[in-house]
Structures are given as C-alpha cells and as structure tokens.
Amino acid sequence: MMYYQLLGPEITVAVxxxxxxxxxxxxxxxxxNALGYLTTIGLAAVLLAVxxxxxxxxxxxxxxxQIDMYANFFRLLFLSAALLIMLMSSRYTGLFGERKSEWxxxxxxxxxxxxxxxxxxDLIMVYVGLELMTISFYILTAYLLxxxxxxxxxxxxxxxxxxxxxxxxxxxxLIYACSGSTVFTEIYQALLAGSERPALLAGIVMMMAGLxxxxxxxxxxxxxxxxxxxxxxxxxxxxxxASKAAxxxxxxxxxxxxxxPTSLDWKLILAVLAALTIIIGNLTALPQTNVKRMLAYSSIxxxxxxxxxxxxxxxxxxxGVLFYAMTYVFANVAAFAVTAVVEVxxxxxxxxxFNGLGRRAPMxxxxxxxxxxxxxxxxxxxxFAGKLYLFSGAIQGGYLWLAFIGxxxxxxxxxxxxxxxxxxxxxxxxxxxxxxxxxPVRIALWIxxxxxxLMGVYxxxxxxLTELAxxxxxxx
Amino acid sequence: MIGLNHYLLLGTVLFGIGAYGVFAKRNAxxxxxxxxxxxxxVNVNFVAINRFxxxxxxxxxxxxIFVIVVAAAEVAVGLALIISIYRHRKSVDLxxxxxxxx
Numbered sequence: 001m002m003y004y005q006l007l008g009p010e011i012t013v014a015v016x017x018x019x020x021x022x023x024x025x026x027x028x029x030x031x032x033n034a035l036g037y038l039t040t041i042g043l044a045a046v047l048l049a050v051x052x053x054x055x056x057x058x059x060x061x062x063x064x065x066q067i068d069m070y071a072n073f074f075r076l077l078f079l080s081a082a083l084l085i086m087l088m089s090s091r092y093t094g095l096f097g098e099r100k101s102e103w104x105x106x107x108x109x110x111x112x113x114x115x116x117x118x119x120x121x122d123l124i125m126v127y128v129g130l131e132l133m134t135i136s137f138y139i140l141t142a143y144l145l146x147x148x149x150x151x152x153x154x155x156x157x158x159x160x161x162x163x164x165x166x167x168x169x170x171x172x173x174l175i176y177a178c179s180g181s182t183v184f185t186e187i188y189q190a191l192l193a194g195s196e197r198p199a200l201l202a203g204i205v206m207m208m209a210g211l212x213x214x215x216x217x218x219x220x221x222x223x224x225x226x227x228x229x230x231x232x233x234x235x236x237x238x239x240x241x242a243s244k245a246a247x248x249x250x251x252x253x254x255x256x257x258x259x260x261p262t263s264l265d266w267k268l269i270l271a272v273l274a275a276l277t278i279i280i281g282n283l284t285a286l287p288q289t290n291v292k293r294m295l296a297y298s299s300i301x302x303x304x305x306x307x308x309x310x311x312x313x314x315x316x317x318x319x320g321v322l323f324y325a326m327t328y329v330f331a332n333v334a335a336f337a338v339t340a341v342v343e344v345x346x347x348x349x350x351x352x353x354f355n356g357l358g359r360r361a362p363m364x365x366x367x368x369x370x371x372x373x374x375x376x377x378x379x380x381x382x383x384f385a386g387k388l389y390l391f392s393g394a395i396q397g398g399y400l401w402l403a404f405i406g407x408x409x410x411x412x413x414x415x416x417x418x419x420x421x422x423x424x425x426x427x428x429x430x431x432x433x434x435x436x437x438x439x440p441v442r443i444a445l446w447i448x449x450x451x452x453x454l455m456g457v458y459x460x461x462x463x464x465l466t467e468l469a470x471x472x473x474x475x476x
Numbered sequence: 477m478i479g480l481n482h483y484l485l486l487g488t489v490l491f492g493i494g495a496y497g498v499f500a501k502r503n504a505x506x507x508x509x510x511x512x513x514x515x516x517x518v519n520v521n522f523v524a525i526n527r528f529x530x531x532x533x534x535x536x537x538x539x540x541i542f543v544i545v546v547a548a549a550e551v552a553v554g555l556a557l558i559i560s561i562y563r564h565r566k567s568v569d570l571x572x573x574x575x576x577x578x
Contacts (some may be wrong), residue, residue, distance in 0.1 A: 123539070142560070159504070159570075163495075163511055173518050173522050180529055
C-alpha cells in the first residue's frame with residue numbers, strides 16, 4: 001500500500017507554481033498582487049499539512065522516493081523559510097515591476113526542487129531535484145534584469161553551478177559503475193560485498209566536490225560572495241538558508257546511507273574542509289564593508305560549523321546539523337530582511353547605510369542585533385544551543401581540535417557582527433526620518449525574533465524533533 | 477575488441493577537454509559549450525556502463541535521458557542570461573563582467 005497522499009505537499013507546490021505562472025500571464029497587472037497572497041496562503045497550507053503528517057513515513061517506487069521524518073524535518077524547514085521570505089519580500093518585489101508575479105512561481109519551483117532533493121533515495125532523483133532548485137535560482141538571481149550586478153551574478157552562478165553539477169554527475173557515473181545501481185540502499189549492498197576500488201574513491205570525492213559547491217565549502221566557496229551580493233536580497237536570503245540546508249540534507253543522507261563506512265574515510269577529508277571553511281569564512285568576513293557581502297562570508301563560516309556535525313556523525317552531531325540549520329533559518333532571514341528594508345530605503349546595503357538605524361527604525365535594529373548575536377553563538381539565543389550540539393558532538397567523536405577551532409572562530413565572528421550593531425546604534429546618519437516598515441515585514445521580523453529567542457531558552461521541542469528525524473541513521 | 481574501458485576513457489578525455497574549456501575560454505558562450513561537453517561525457521559514461529555491466533536493466537540510459545533534458549533547460553536559461561547581459565554591456569567576454577570581483 002502506497003500512501004500517495006503523503007506526496008501531497010510536492011504535488012500541491014508543483015500545481016501552485018504552475019497556477020501562479022499561468023495567472024501571471026492571464027491576469028491584468030492590477031490583479032497580480034492576488035498571486036502573492038495565493039502563494040503565501042498555499043505555502044502556509046502545505047506547511048500545516050507537513051506538520052500534521054510529520055511522523056507518517058512511506059517509501060515510494062522501490063526506494064526511489066522516501067518520505068521519512070528526516071525528509072519531513074527538512075520540508076518543514078524549506079516551507080517555513082519560503083513563507084518567511086514571501087513575507088519579508090512584500091515591498092522588495094516592487095522593484096521587479098511587471099515581472100513580479102513570475103517571481104512567486106520560481107520561488108515555488110525552487111522550494112519544490114529542495115523538497116524532492118531531501119526525500120530522494122536515488123541518484124537520479126537527487127540530480128533532478130537539485131537541478132530544479134538551481135535552475136530556478138539562476139533565474140531568481142538574475143531577476144533584477146536592469147540591474148547590472150544582478151545580471152552578472154546570475155550569469156556567474158549559472159556557469160559555476162552548471163560546471164559543479166557536471167562534476168557531481170561524473171562522480172555519480174563512477175559510483176554507478178562500481179555498484180551497478182542508482183538506489184542508495186542497493187548501492188550500499190553492492191559496495192558492502194565488493195572490494196575497495198580507485199574508481200569508487202574518485203566517484204565519492206567528485207560527488208562531495210559537486211555538493212561542496214552547493215553548500216559553499218572552502219575551496220569551492222569562491223562564487224558565494226559575488227552571487228550573494230549581486231542577487232536580489234530575498235533571493236540571497238533563500239539561497240543562504242534553504243539551498244544550503246538542502247545541500248547538507250543530501251550530503252548527510254548519501255554519505256551515511258549509500259556508502260558503507262569501509263568504502264572511504266570521508267570523515268578526515270570533511271574535518272579538514274570544515275576547519276578551513278570556518279577559518280577562511282570568518283577571517284574574510286572581518287574586513288567587509290557591504291553588509292550583504294559580509295553575511296555571505298558569514299554564511300560560508302556557518303556552513304563550516306554545520307559540517308562539524310556531519311564530521312562527528314554521531315547522534316549529537318547529526319542532531320546539531322538539523323538543529324543548527326533550523327535556527328540558522330530564523331536568524332539569517334531576519335538579518336536579510338532588515339538588510340532589504342535598508343536597501344529599499346537607502347538604495348544600497350553598504351555599512352554606512354545602517355548608520356543611525358537604531359533611531360530611525362528601533363524594532364528592525366533590535367531584531368538585527370539579536371539575530372546577529374545568535375549567528376555568533378551568544379547565549380541565550382538559539383545559535384548557542386545549536387553550536388553546543390555541534391561541538392559536543394565533535395568532542396564525543398574525538399575531534400577536539402575541530403571543536404576548539406570552531407569556538408575560537410565564533411569568538412572572532414562576534415567582532416564583525418557587532419560592527420553592524422555599532423553602525424546602527426552609534427553611527428550618525430544625516431537623515432532622521434523613520435524607515436517605512438510594511439506589516440508583512442514586521443510579521444516576519446517578529447516570527448524570526450520569537451523563533452531565535454524561544455529556540456534558545458527552550459530548545460526542548462525542536463531537540464525532540466531533530467531526535468526523531470535522525471533516528472534513520474541510528475543503525476549506522 | 478572495444479570494451480568498457482575504452483568508452484570510459486573516451487568519457488574521461490571528453491570531460492577533461494570540457495573542464496579545460498571552462499577555465500581557459502573567456503567567451504561566455506564558449507564556456508557554456510564546454511560545460512555541455514562535460515555533461516555529454518557523463519552521458520557516454522552512463523550509456524556505456526549500462527550496456528556493458530547491466531544490459532538487462534536500463535538505469536544508466538534513463539539517467540542519460542534525464543541529463544539531456546536538464547542540460548537543455550540549463551542551456552536555455554544560460555543563453556537567455558547571456559543575451560540579457562549582452563544588451564547592457566555589448567560584450568560576452570567574461571573578463572568584462574567585473575563589477576563583482578570574480
């Protein structure tokens with residue numbers, strides 16, 4: 001018996017995306033605002049459906065597609081991120097002019113791609129989901145067509161993204177050659193029986209490199225700052241939180257489910273990469289003067305922290321990966337939402353534009369400060385609880401040096417996060433008028449603020465959720 | 477007798493040529509073509525592995541078809557982006573796209 005209604009979220013998002021696309025062609029321009037409301041309500045309904053069916057699991061098409069609690073956790077993450085982004089972008093989408101409504105449908109398709117990625121139990125499915133997500137993001141990145149930065153960022157993202165998927169595919173073809181299957185569980189069985197082969201090692205390494213591009217791990221991070229700075233701010237926020245989480249979700253599932261521990265000692269490789277990512281991400285974030293670019297480098301560093309949990313690969317570490325990815329959504333979306341507000345008001349996201357924001361817009365400035373402190377891992381914010389899981393997982397797994405590097409670099413990161421707070425509260429602006437704050441942005445900021453603080457002071461519920469989600473890997 | 481290894485060698489060489497093109501070419505369209513070469517090298521791999529290792533099952537060929545379809549979508553978006561950027565800059569040379577530090 002296959003429970004096809006569990007595929008409902010994917011089907012609904014796909015249908016909604018097509019509906020919005022058709023609606024944007026057919027509706028007159030003054031009716032297009034309705035499509036934004038339709039998208040937001042649709043996403044909220046799908047989110048509710050996923051929450052209600054959280055503990056129901058099913059395997060479709062002989063293991064090709066798996067709805068389990070792990071997939072459900074990430075579907076929850078993507079849908080909440082998409083919903084927050086829809087709220088925060090209510091004013092920003094005005095910059096897109098006539099093409100505003102297609103933007104909603106590409107957001108939906110990107111979300112669909114991520115949902116497919118995390119539930120995939122097969123290399124083909126991973127690839128199709130990944131490309132659905134990235135091709136939507138190429139378009140979204142270049143969405144401000146008349147803005148030279150945005151168009152350039154879109155082209156760069158396309159060329160680098162396409163090349164990284166070619167590398168990923170070549171790795172997949174080698175894995176297929178060694179195992180004779182593309183389904184994760186069958187690959188595991190075949191590799192368990194077979195002996196170690198150089199082609200298999202090359203395949204796994206190439207696949208890790210391909211996914212490394214998506215999660216911007218050093219040395220595959222060079223594209224991140226450029227694309228994050230050039231893309232429209234809501235897209236940057238979505239790229240930073242959701243696309244990265246999807247990459248991690250796939251990486252964790254493939255490394256732990258498809259490859260037996262004997263095939264390659266990937267933990268040491270990833271440990272070195274994680275350390276490099278944390279160090280380089282944090283150190284290059286220090287001298288940045290553009291807040292979007294600074295957040296891009298900080299997101300590289302955050303990817304490094306999350307990787308620490310995967311390196312540990314024990315219950316604590318994996319829980320940390322999921323927990324941190326979720327706290328990261330709220331903190332980062334809030335930071336980008338405030339950046340978008342400033343960008344709409346001032347025309348750019350340079351650090352000087354944040355001067356005096358503490359007086360001109362007290363609420364966003366306070367939310368920004370709290371969320372940046374959460375990113376830095378200051379208690380009692382959520383980021384602290386997440387880092388606690390990640391680093392205690394690393395210590396349990398015998399990677400004391402990695403936890404030490406992470407802690408040291410977290411301390412350094414406080415400097416550049418507080419740099420923004422200093423501009424907002426001490427910096428002097430020539431303008432004294434209040435910054436306009438639309439109601440949806442206000443709602444998004446309140447949700448992010450509550451999420452960041454609640455998950456920090458009372459991490460119990462989210463911790464239990466992550467515990468359920470990683471049960472899948474407890475046999476490993 | 478031509479065996480699996482010859483095809484895999486062909487695939488790897490094609491992939492290498494494509495990768496060289498991505499890094500050496502400065503024309504955006506040439507880079508896009510090089511990426512196509514890399515993707516097609518992967519297709520050669522998949523079809524050959526399928527034919528020699530599992531003639532009965534069709535997983536590899538299926539994968540190759542998915543790759544072809546997705547690559548077509550990717551190129552469509554890529555060419556559209558190159559045309560739109562050409563309208564602004566009157567150039568498709570990647571060295572000219574330097575507003576953001578490459």
